[in-house]
Amino acid sequence: MKSLDIDIAVIGAGSAGLGAAIEAKKQGMDVLILERNDELGGITLQCIHNGFGLKIFKEDLTGPEYIQRFIDEAKELKIPYKLDTMVIEITEDKEIYAVNKKEGFLRIKAKAIILSMGCREKTRGAINIPGFRPAGIYTAGQAQRFVNIEGYIPGKTFVILGSGDIGMIMARRLTWLGCEVKAVVEIKSYVSGLIRNQVQCLEDYNIPLILNHTITKIHGKERVEGVTISSVDQNWDRIVDSDQYIECDSILLSVGLVPENELTTKAGAELSNNGGPIVDDNLETIMDGIFACGNVLQVHDLVDNVSEEAKRAGKNAAIYVKERYGKEQIKKDHIKIIPGINVGYVKPDYVNFSNLENLLHFHLRVKEPDRDVIIVIKEVNKIVYQRVRSFVIPSEMIEVRTKFKLEIISPNCRELKIEVLPVSLLEVLDEVG
Amino acid sequence: MSESSKKDKLSEDKKVIRCIVCPTGCEITAENVDGEVKIIGFGCKRGEEYAKEELFEPKRIVTATMRVEDGFLPIIPVRTEKPIPKESVFEIINELSSIKVKAPIKVGDILVENIHNLEVNVIASRDMPIKT
Ligand SMILES: Cc1cc2nc3c(=O)[nH]c(=O)nc-3n(C[C@H](O)[C@H](O)[C@H](O)COP(=O)(O)OP(=O)(O)OC[C@H]3O[C@@H](n4cnc5c(N)ncnc54)[C@H](O)[C@@H]3O)c2cc1C
Ligand code: SF4
Numbered sequence: 274m275k276s277l278d279i280d281i282a283v284i285g286a287g288s289a290g291l292g293a294a295i296e297a298k299k300q301g302m303d304v305l306i307l308e309r310n311d312e313l314g315g316i317t318l319q320c321i322h323n324g325f326g327l328k329i330f331k332e333d334l335t336g337p338e339y340i341q342r343f344i345d346e347a348k349e350l351k352i353p354y355k356l357d358t359m360v361i362e363i364t365e366d367k368e369i370y371a372v373n374k375k376e377g378f379l380r381i382k383a384k385a386i387i388l389s390m391g392c393r394e395k396t397r398g399a400i401n402i403p404g405f406r407p408a409g410i411y412t413a414g415q416a417q418r419f420v421n422i423e424g425y426i427p428g429k430t431f432v433i434l435g436s437g438d439i440g441m442i443m444a445r446r447l448t449w450l451g452c453e454v455k456a457v458v459e460i461k462s463y464v465s466g467l468i469r470n471q472v473q474c475l476e477d478y479n480i481p482l483i484l485n486h487t488i489t490k491i492h493g494k495e496r497v498e499g500v501t502i503s504s505v506d507q508n509w510d511r512i513v514d515s516d517q518y519i520e521c522d523s524i525l526l527s528v529g530l531v532p533e534n535e536l537t538t539k540a541g542a543e544l545s546n547n548g549g550p551i552v553d554d555n556l557e558t559i560m561d562g563i564f565a566c567g568n569v570l571q572v573h574d575l576v577d578n579v580s581e582e583a584k585r586a587g588k589n590a591a592i593y594v595k596e597r598y599g600k601e602q603i604k605k606d607h608i609k610i611i612p613g614i615n616v617g618y619v620k621p622d623y624v625n626f627s628n629l630e631n632l633l634h635f636h637l638r639v640k641e642p643d644r645d646v647i648i649v650i651k652e653v654n655k656i657v658y659q660r661v662r663s664f665v666i667p668s669e670m671i672e673v674r675t676k677f678k679l680e681i682i683s684p685n686c687r688e689l690k691i692e693v694l695p696v697s698l699l700e701v702l703d704e705v706g
Numbered sequence: 707m708s709e710s711s712k713k714d715k716l717s718e719d720k721k722v723i724r725c726i727v728c729p730t731g732c733e734i735t736a737e738n739v740d741g742e743v744k745i746i747g748f749g750c751k752r753g754e755e756y757a758k759e760e761l762f763e764p765k766r767i768v769t770a771t772m773r774v775e776d777g778f779l780p781i782i783p784v785r786t787e788k789p790i791p792k793e794s795v796f797e798i799i800n801e802l803s804s805i806k807v808k809a810p811i812k813v814g815d816i817l818v819e820n821i822h823n824l825e826v827n828v829i830a831s832r833d834m835p836i837k838t
Binding site: 312318321322323333335336337338340341344420421422423424449450467468469471472473476477663664666669 | 770771833
């Protein structure tokens with residue numbers, strides 16, 4: 274078996290992996306990127322629509338254009354990479370096992386590892402119905418790959434289940450290609466993706482968006498021939514006599530993404546409730562020297578945020594190699610960050626006490642849409658941060674950037690809670706407290 | 707009647723536009739009031755400007771794929787350099803699907819010049835190396 278020793282191994286070469294590798298290399302590290310696909314770039318290669326890079330480059334780029342800039346920079350910096358190389362295991366002492374056709378089995382010993390494997394599409398439980406599984410059912414991302422990379426259109430008439438961004442973007446793409454998208458069917462009472470996509474991908478082309486509905490039957494034995502959709506009540510239970518038949522030859526599932534973390538758990542890192550690894554404000558998992566960034570940590574809606582997160586991971590991994598690797602690890606003085614009212618999850622899960630005065634980046638998603646809210650961070654009942662927002666929705670990740678003054682936070686603070694409260698509720702609390 | 711006010715006429719009596727400039731998603735309404743267009747419901751100036759553009763000259767960037775000869779992949783993603791009038795979107799896409807380009811291609815290369823005389827070029831969205 275071929276063996277290699279390096280400073281930092283980066284697993285996955287999407288926007289997260291490339292961004293992290295570039296930063297680590299700039300910090301003087303000996304870096305190696307491992308990618309299972311046959312080219313660098315990750316998911317953005319198939320996102321041929323525009324809307325990327327508005328924050329970082331102040332330009333409206335397509336996915337491939339955005340990622341090309343990072344691919345070019347990685348090549349200029351001569352960062353070594355291995356394509357068609359699948360990482361199959363990471364051990365607790367940071368040994369990586371990978372396979373590729375040319376070299377067979379590889380063992381790579383790294384001082385630090387950056388996890389950037391991205392996410393995968395949910396399918397299980399999306400259509401919970403017994404019976405046949407005819408051909409013609411795809412995830413929206415699979416269909417996107419067929420159409421935008423392989424150059425093949427997988428059907429003629431479509432029903433899309435779920436109103437995630439990829440599904441809506443595919444609805445427009447397929448319409449442009451002459452296919453008919455009969456409907457986008459969403460079980461919730463609001464759209465799961467961005468409003469921009471609802472307006473520019475569905476409303477622009479009069480594609481019906483059917484809320485509070487789901488597919489309850491798929492017709493066809495060999496190939497999909499149609500679907501029955503039914504309306505659901507507040508508990509997502511089917512309402513009797515609400516069935517409608519829609520003829521179609523294909524179904525796309527766009528029901529959400531989950532971080533891809535099999536390798537992470539094998540390495541001993543624990544996951545939190547969003548499916549991504551538990552990390553501190555250095556983006557380090559509970560395993561010393563193993564960092565995470567991009568969709569493997571939390572599903573992002575903006576690639577610019579991925580690149581920003583990746584840069585921090587690359588930098589912190591380099592600091593780890595220079596300052597902490599091979600030394601006895603000091604006990605971490607962690608403050609736990611707890612998701613409170615209307616917060617689905619928050620990253621990071623911990624903040625180091627000694628980093629409180631540095632600029633901290635919190636990312637969170639609300640559970641339910643709301644208007645006129647206040648985002649607060651509390652130590653027990655004392656508010657240590659607050660910001661008003663006119664509108665929040667689960668599909669838009671909320672970013673909170675702040676530094677804390679040490680006088681505000683008590684020296685034995687162990688927990689900070691982050692909440693998204695209606696402004697009115699806060700006024701009530703004020704009166705009581 | 708001046709040139710601009712002729713253009714600034716609504717075909718319908720009332721039109722609702724959902725602003726996409728920020729996540730608030732204000733519903734902006736444009737109404738014909740005594741021959742003049744009145745725009746209400748925007749939360750800020752940026753929304754008002756967006757609504758005006760959507761009403762009088764809606765434009766979109768077109769992203770599509772073109773077939774490639776000798777490429778690492780059979781197709782290449784492309785886009786219009788600038789937004790084009792919304793009503794031209796379909797004809798542009800149809801035209802692009804009928805043209806074949808030859809690898810190698812670099813990101814930003816002009817693949818179709820001045821498409822449909824719109825004074826907009828179609829450019830490559832990525833590098834496309836030759837098939838090896
Ligand atoms: C369909 C879609 C549309 C989007 N649209 C927009 C948009 O309009 N604007 C915007 O700003 N953002 C958009 N985004 C968000 C943004 O592009 C992504 O969140 C971001 O690119 C994710 O980067 P990543 O590196 O974390 O993941 P990925 O790009 O998925 O990269 C992960 C890489 O890891 C590799 N990998 C995984 N497991 C292994 C393994 N075991 N061994 C080796 N390699 C492995 C994969 O092959 C892949 O290349 C969109 C995302 C999607 C999915
Ligand atoms: S009008 Fe202003 S506040 Fe309202 S959605 Fe548009 S940009 Fe946002």
